[in-house]
Amino acid sequence: MIYENEYAKVDFFDWEPIQKCKKVGLAISGGTDSALVLYMLCNELKHKNYDYEIVLFTLVQDSQPMVQHIVMDVVDIIRDMFPEVNVPTPLFTHWGGDVHNEHMGNKKVNSSREFKKKLIAEGKIDSILSGRNLITFATAEEQATYGLDTLRVEPRPSIMRDGIPHYEPLSITDKKFVAKVYEDEGLLETLFPHTISCTGNAQDTDYFTKVCEKCWSCQERKWAFGVY
Numbered sequence: 001m002i003y004e005n006e007y008a009k010v011d012f013f014d015w016e017p018i019q020k021c022k023k024v025g026l027a028i029s030g031g032t033d034s035a036l037v038l039y040m041l042c043n044e045l046k047h048k049n050y051d052y053e054i055v056l057f058t059l060v061q062d063s064q065p066m067v068q069h070i071v072m073d074v075v076d077i078i079r080d081m082f083p084e085v086n087v088p089t090p091l092f093t094h095w096g097g098d099v100h101n102e103h104m105g106n107k108k109v110n111s112s113r114e115f116k117k118k119l120i121a122e123g124k125i126d127s128i129l130s131g132r133n134l135i136t137f138a139t140a141e142e143q144a145t146y147g148l149d150t151l152r153v154e155p156r157p158s159i160m161r162d163g164i165p166h167y168e169p170l171s172i173t174d175k176k177f178v179a180k181v182y183e184d185e186g187l188l189e190t191l192f193p194h195t196i197s198c199t200g201n202a203q204d205t206d207y208f209t210k211v212c213e214k215c216w217s218c219q220e221r222k223w224a225f226g227v228y
Contacts, residue, residue: 001044005180008173012040013050015158017165018127025055025125027112028090030070032195032221033131033170036178038074039191040169041129042082055125056090059112063201066208068092073194081190091119117162126164133170133178135220175224182225197221198228 003010013019026041028034038056045052056075060067071090079087095111119125159166170178182188197220198205200212211218211228218228 001040001047003040003181003184005177005184007177007180010169010172010177012169013044013167015165015167017158017160018129018167019050021127021165022051023053023055023124023126024129025057025116025119025127026129027116027131028056028058028071028074029131030058030067030074030195031131031197031217032175032178032182032192032225033133035074035078035131035191035195036181036187037129037131037169038078038087039081039185039187042078042085042087045085046082054086054088055119056088057115057119058090058092059095059115060092061095064199064208070194070196074191077191077194091124120162120164128161128164128166130166130168131170132168134172134174136174136176175220179224192225 001012003012018024024041026034026038028038038054041054044050045054056071058067058071071092075087075090093111093115116125116128157168157171159168182192196211197217198211198213198215199217200215202208204212204214213222213228222228
């Protein structure tokens with residue numbers, strides 16, 4: 001299906017290698033991007049004759065245990081929207097590090113990749129979907145300050161990695177596009193309130209009872225959606 005607004009045009013599932021797969025894995029974080037990709041995938045399965053098994057997986061770091069509950073809220077909302085689609089309970093894996101500690105960010109990324117490789121080796125997934133999109137909001141200085149992935153300044157909607165297709169339909173655009181799709185699809189009152197983008201630590205969020213309003217993810221969400 002095609003999603004188009006003033007920011008971009010995304011023809012979801014237009015890449016042939018992903019169409020040939022049977023077990024589509026999606027890393028779901030509880031944020032707006034992966035939640036939207038799950039919505040798009042379910043919408044695709046509802047309207048087209050694809051024989052896919054959805055496999056959801058989430059890396060939960062022990063310093064942010066609430067992520068598991070947020071992800072389940074998102075999954076339950078999507079299930080209500082698409083009762084005809086089998087939306088499974090995510091596979092959760094836990095990571096004992098703290099991404100807020102210096103040099104821990106890469107270790108978290110590596111842990112996530114190792115979990116994906118394990119799912120591939122076990123035959124549980126034969127492709128991966130991602131909600132990754134572009135960073136256009138941050139300057140080079142802000143990218144360095146927040147430790148952002150500079151690869152996100154270049155589109156890469158489809159790549160092969162670890163022997164399977166990795167499909168990133170949102171990587172040609174940024175979160176302004178994401179926010180407009182939420183508006184156009186009527187998701188601002190239904191799905192959006194159940195997502196959280198904040199990556200603040202326990203102290204800045206009163207032990208995850210509120211968003212910190214100062215991490216990069218909070219700033220980007222405010223820029224795109226107008227609220228934290």
